Every structure is written in structure tokens, then in C-alpha cells.
Amino acid sequence: MTSGVAIVGVAQTCYEAAKDHLAYNELVYEVVAKLLRETGVKMADIHSQITASQDMFDGKTISSMSVNEVVGGYLKSEAKVAADGLQAALYGAARILSGSFEYTLITAHAKESESRRPAVTVSMFDPFTQRPLGLHDAISSGLQAERYLHVSGVTEENMAELSRRRHLDAKKNPLAQRAGDFTTKQILESPQMAGPLREMMVSPSSDGACAVLLASAERASAFGKRAVWITGTGNCTDAYWTERDLAEARALELAAAKAYKAAGIRNPAKELDVAEISARCAFEEPMYADALQLFDGDPRAWIRQSAKGEGIAVNPSGGAITGNPTSVAGLTRLAEAYLQVSGQAGEHQVAGARTALAHAADGICGQGHTVVVLRGNSGN
Amino acid sequence: MAKTDEVIRVPFLMKMEYRYALGAYASRFFQELKDHGRLFGIRCPECERVYIPPRPVCGICFVETGEWVPVSDEGVLVGATVVRLPFIDPMTGERRPVPYGMGIIRLDGASTAMYHFVDETDDAKLKVGRRVKARIRANRKGNMRDIECFELVD
Numbered sequence: 001m002t003s004g005v006a007i008v009g010v011a012q013t014c015y016e017a018a019k020d021h022l023a024y025n026e027l028v029y030e031v032v033a034k035l036l037r038e039t040g041v042k043m044a045d046i047h048s049q050i051t052a053s054q055d056m057f058d059g060k061t062i063s064s065m066s067v068n069e070v071v072g073g074y075l076k077s078e079a080k081v082a083a084d085g086l087q088a089a090l091y092g093a094a095r096i097l098s099g100s101f102e103y104t105l106i107t108a109h110a111k112e113s114e115s116r117r118p119a120v121t122v123s124m125f126d127p128f129t130q131r132p133l134g135l136h137d138a139i140s141s142g143l144q145a146e147r148y149l150h151v152s153g154v155t156e157e158n159m160a161e162l163s164r165r166r167h168l169d170a171k172k173n174p175l176a177q178r179a180g181d182f183t184t185k186q187i188l189e190s191p192q193m194a195g196p197l198r199e200m201m202v203s204p205s206s207d208g209a210c211a212v213l214l215a216s217a218e219r220a221s222a223f224g225k226r227a228v229w230i231t232g233t234g235n236c237t238d239a240y241w242t243e244r245d246l247a248e249a250r251a252l253e254l255a256a257a258k259a260y261k262a263a264g265i266r267n268p269a270k271e272l273d274v275a276e277i278s279a280r281c282a283f284e285e286p287m288y289a290d291a292l293q294l295f296d297g298d299p300r301a302w303i304r305q306s307a308k309g310e311g312i313a314v315n316p317s318g319g320a321i322t323g324n325p326t327s328v329a330g331l332t333r334l335a336e337a338y339l340q341v342s343g344q345a346g347e348h349q350v351a352g353a354r355t356a357l358a359h360a361a362d363g364i365c366g367q368g369h370t371v372v373v374l375r376g377n378s379g380n
Numbered sequence: 381m382a383k384t385d386e387v388i389r390v391p392f393l394m395k396m397e398y399r400y401a402l403g404a405y406a407s408r409f410f411q412e413l414k415d416h417g418r419l420f421g422i423r424c425p426e427c428e429r430v431y432i433p434p435r436p437v438c439g440i441c442f443v444e445t446g447e448w449v450p451v452s453d454e455g456v457l458v459g460a461t462v463v464r465l466p467f468i469d470p471m472t473g474e475r476r477p478v479p480y481g482m483g484i485i486r487l488d489g490a491s492t493a494m495y496h497f498v499d500e501t502d503d504a505k506l507k508v509g510r511r512v513k514a515r516i517r518a519n520r521k522g523n524m525r526d527i528e529c530f531e532l533v534d
Contacts, residue, residue: 023403029436033444043442059398069439114398127392 005093006220006227007374008213009039010335015177015208015323018113022207024058028109029070031211039213039223041103043072046213048101050092051078052085052108052327056120071107084108084278085210085331086360086370090233092214102216108332109209110325117205124364126240137364141202142194144246144365145283149196151247152286152299156196159282160184161307163201163321166285169309170318172348177323178204201282206323210331212338225377228342231355232263232373241364252291252359252369260293263373265355268293272373274313274340274356276333278320284366285321288359289314292371313350316340330360334372341376405434408448414522419514421490423447429491452488453514454533459484460498460506471525481506485530487514497529510534 011034013019019027028051036043049071051064060066064080071078077095081088085108092104118136125131125140148154161184170179182200190200220227234255238244256268265271275294279285286299294312295302305311315321317336320329337356339345345353354376362368402410405422409432412420421430422445424438430449431438438445460483469476481498483506499515500506512530520526 020401021404023401023406026403026405026436056396059396059400069435070437072439072442074439111401114400116397119394119396123394128390131392132390 004217004220005096005230006215006217006223007230007334007338008041008215008220008223008227009035010213010338011035011038011211012175012332012335013208013210014175015206015325017177017205017207017323019111019207020113024066024109024111025070027111027207027209028067028107028211031107031209032071032105035105035211035213039226041213046072046103046105047076048092048095048104049073049076049078050081050088050095050104050106052081052083052088052106052331053110054082054120054327056123057110057112057115057326059115067107067109071105077101083362083368084327084329084360084370085212086278086334086358086372087235087330087362089212089214089331089334089372090235090370093230093233096214096216102219104214106212106214106331107209108328108330110327111207112205112325113207130242138197138202139194140241140364141281142197144241145197145281146195147246148283148287154283154286154299154303156188156198157184158286158300158303159196159201160187160198162285162303163187163282165307165309166315166319166321167200169316169348170322172346173317174346176318177206179318179322197281197283201321203280203320203329204323206325206328208325208328208332210328210335212331212334226342226344227377228338229375229377230372231375232259232261232265232371234258234262234371235369237363237368239367241367246365247287249287249291249366249369252288252361252366252371255369255371256292259357259371259373263355263375265373268357269295269312272312272355272357273353274316274337274350275359276315276317276319276336276356277359278329278333278361279315280320280329280361282321284361285314285319288361288366291369292357292359313353316345316348316350330358330370333360334358334374337372337374341374343376405436409433410522410526413526414520417516417520417526419451419453419487420448421451423449430489431492432487432490432494449489451490453516455485455487455490455512457483457498457506457508457510457512458486458493460508460510462501462503462506483512483530485512496524496527499529499531505532
């Protein structure tokens with residue numbers, strides 16, 4: 001039995017509004033081929049694959065079947081997660097810890113451009129009491145944003161400040177979709193969506209894929225600094241969106257507590273070097289950072305600090321707000337956290353990053369949360 | 381509180397629209413079918429299997445496929461059935477008249493099989509192992525219906 005699970009390589013596509021030139025299988029093959037090339041691992045040595053995708057976005061049930069071939073899953077143990085790819089990584093880690101597999105390949109993909117988001121996301125909602133009134137995820141996010149702003153005191157200007165910073169940081173990430181030196185005025189004047197949310201405060205529709213290779217301690221030893229250890233994980237699901245306080249993320253607090261305990265982290269704000277948080281909308285970031293104990297006190301003070309690039313590095317990649325597809329966003333956070341603690345993040349490298357956190361949110365208004373803590377083999 | 385014995389149902393109509401990108405491999409396959417009425421497969425350089433429809437990777441060897449090779453418009457039925465269940469045609473939304481013949485066809489020169497209509501509704505004739513030939517339309521649009529159907533040839 002292995003003594004731990006490591007990430008030994010990651011691969012991402014660039015994220016784009018519409019990858020019209022690529023079919024699903026070609027999109028996923030791009031990241032799988034890149035991952036094998038960069039790690040030098042042969043598909044013949046990988047016997048476990050877990051894919052993450054959404055049937056409704058893919059437009060087919062059992063949507064993993066269309067990518068099984070390109071993830072090398074023929075006559076092997078393939079399983080699909082209909083949630084964020086970060087949950088797929090948790091399952092993958094469990095498979096390795098069971099002693100049954102030495103490697104597990106995790107992939108997540110989505111092409112949001114091929115469907116109509118409102119038509120897809122309406123299917124998340126309760127068919128008896130909510131769908132008949134007409135809604136989709138932009139509406140539920142708008143309602144949640146209004147609630148969070150009301151309770152926390154965070155303002156539209158604060159959301160614009162944070163959004164401006166993330167889009168600016170995304171300029172250093174060559175894979176980012178919507179990057180640029182926007183002004184808070186431009187963000188505040190972008191088209192209104194629902195509630196206080198403007199277009200530039202919400203992730204744009206996105207196409208892309210991400211792959212992560214997990215390995216047992218025995219296999220990871222050959223990868224030196226490129227092996228990064230999973231030191232803590234946590235996953236927690238809360239009540240349905242209309243049956244909890246949308247101004248807080250209790251499930252995330254509990255998921256994080258579990259991950260921190262396993263990782264031996266007592267003061268996350270001090271001990272973490274980087275946090276990659278899945279925030280599709282600007283208001284989610286302070287709410288989730290709060291639940292992750294990245295700051296104590298007034299979220300407005302933290303936003304002002306983080307927008308200046310001070311304090312713990314949050315979403316140095318730009319984050320999901322700049323455009324990552326559903327199901328992929330959380331696995332992208334893991335890939336980015338891996339790049340940081342292995343010193344491979346290039347232009348957006350956080351100097352000396354050794355311990356990092358990756359987070360994924362699932363469901364309506366963040367009903368479920370997953371947290372993974374990583375530790376690199378040495379500083380960089 | 382009043383009790384009800386009535387079974388209540390809530391209707392919900394879902395209209396799902398998709399625009400699937402064909403990608404490089406399927407695009408070239410359909411372009412060739414449209415322009416020249418020819419069917420192409422792609423060969424795995426390792427095991428030499430010829431895949432139809434063409435794809436980027438051989439799922440068995442996990443190596444990238446390479447050479448595009450023409451396959452015959454004739455082949456053999458590896459599976460066949462006369463369909464008698466009422467069925468809504470996904471392309472037209474109309475009910476398709478029954479009975480009609482369907483088959484899984486392995487074209488000569490291909491290692492994998494394809495699914496298509498077979499112009500035969502006699503159970504005694506529509507049998508596994510029978511030889512078939514594609515009836516390709518004169519007016520082609522670059523999709524699966526460019527093959528009208530297969531017909532028994534032996």
C-alpha cells in the first residue's frame with residue numbers, strides 16, 4: 001500500500017469562448033497527449049482513468065463514452081464524475097490509496113459553446129416549484145450576490161476592484177481566456193446580468209479541458225521536484241439553495257477544516273502560499289476566502305488588500321472569473337496550484353510557493369465544495 | 381389538511397439545442413463523402429486496424445493514427461434487424477414508417493463497423509453474414525444521409 005498520493009504532471013488547453021475547430025475527443029486528446037509527453041509516462045502503465053463532464057453540456061448521457069478512447073480507457077477501469085474535476089481527483093487519490101492502482105489519469109472537459117447555457121442550467125432546478133417560474137444559473141447567482149452584498153457590506157465597487165485585479169493577473173497566464181487591463185469603470189459599466197452582477201464580474205462561456213496525473217508514492221519518487229504531494233482533502237455538500245443562508249459557505253468551511261487538519265495547517269492565511277479558488281462570480285471570492293479562513297474580519301479590507309496584490313496570493317492564474325468551463329474550473333485550480341508549488345507557473349509564478357490550496361464549487365449557488373491542499377517537494 | 385388521491389403531474393418541456401463541432405477527422409470524412417462519394421478510414425500505424433469513422437487515436441494501442449485509406453462501399457453485415465417498434469426520426473421529428481431494416485456493417489478494408497439502414501424487411505433475408513453495398517445519393521450534403529442505405533448484393 002502506498003504511503004501517499006502525488007501529482008506528477010498536469011496539462012491544460014487554453015480556454016476560449018468557442019473551440020469550433022475541435023470535437024470533444026480531439027479537445028480531450030490534446031491535454032492527454034501533452035500530459036504523457038511532458039511526464040514521459042506511457043499509457044500502458046496507466047490502468048485507472050476518471051473523467052469529469054456534464055451530460056447536459058455534452059448533449060449526451062454517459063458523456064464519458066465519447067472520450068474513453070482518448071483517455072486510454074479501453075479495457076481499463078474508467079469512471080465518470082458528473083461534478084467538478086476536482087472531485088474526480090479525490091476519487092482518483094482514493095483509488096491509489098486503496099493500493100489497486102499506481103497511476104490515475106484525471107480529465108475534465110466541457111464545450112459550453114455547443115449548447116445554450118440557460119437551457120442547460122434550468123435543468124438543475126426543482127421541477128415542481130422553481131422551473132415553472134423560469135430561471136437559470138445567472139438568476140440564482142444574481143439573487144445570491146444581492147444577499148451576500150446585503151449581509152457582508154461588500155459593494156459593487158469592491159466586486160469591480162477584485163475583478164479588475166484578476167483580469168490583470170490573467171495577462172500573465174498564457175492559457176487565460178478573458179485577460180486585460182480593464183478599469184473598474186469599464187467593469188461597472190459592462191452589461192447588467194442579474195442583481196448587482198455585471199458581465200465582467202461573471203465568468204464568460206468557455207471551452208476547454210484539463211488533465212492531471214496522480215501517482216503512488218513509489219512511482220512519484222522518480223519525478224523529483226515535479227512530484228507534488230496531496231497533504232489534505234475535504235468535500236462537503238450543503239442543503240438545497242433555497243434552504244440555507246446564501247451569504248455564507250458552511251459546506252466549504254467544513255471541507256476546508258478537514259483538509260487543513262489532515263495537512264497540519266493551523267493558520268491558513270499564514271501557512272498557505274497560494275489559494276486557487278473557484279469563483280465564477282466576483283462576490284463568490286470573498287465569501288469563499290472567508291470560509292477558507294484566508295482572512296479574519298471585514299471582507300472589504302481583504303478585497304482592497306488582495307486587489308493590490310498584497311497578502312496571500314489568491315488566483316494568480318486569474319481564476320475562473322476570467323473563463324473556465326463548468327466541471328473543468330476546479331481541476332484547473334488544482335493544475336494551477338500544482339504549477340505554483342512545483343515552480344512551473346512561468347510568468348505568474350508566486351516566488352517561493354511551497355504550499356497551495358485548490359478549491360471547487362458544485363451545484364446551485366455553491367451547494368457542494370471540494371478542497372485539496374498540496375505541498376511541493378522543495379521551495380523554488 | 382385535505383388529502384388527495386389524485387396523481388398530479390407537472391409538465392416541463394425541454395428544448396435542447398446543440399451545435400456539435402465535428403472536428404478535424406469527422407470533417408474530412410464527410411467532406412470526402414460529399415465531394416467524391418467515397419468513404420475513408422484511418423489506419424493505426426501499430427496494429428494496422430483501419431478505423432471508420434476516422435479518429436485521432438487508436439484506442440487499443442494508444443498511438444496516433446496516421447494514414448487515410450479508402451474503404452470499399454461494400455461489406456458484410458455483422459449485425460442486422462428488422463425494426464418494428466414505432467420510432468421518431470431524430471432528424472425530422474416525424475414518425476418513421478415501420479418496418480425497416482437496420483444493420484451493423486463492416487466495410488471491406490475497415491476494421492470497425494458502421495450503423496446504417498439496410499433496404500430489406502424480410503427477416504429471412506436480413507441475416508448476419510450477408511454481403512451489402514452502399515447506395516450513395518447523387519445529391520450529397522456532407523452527412524450520414526449521403527448514404528441513402530445499404531442493399532443486399534448476394
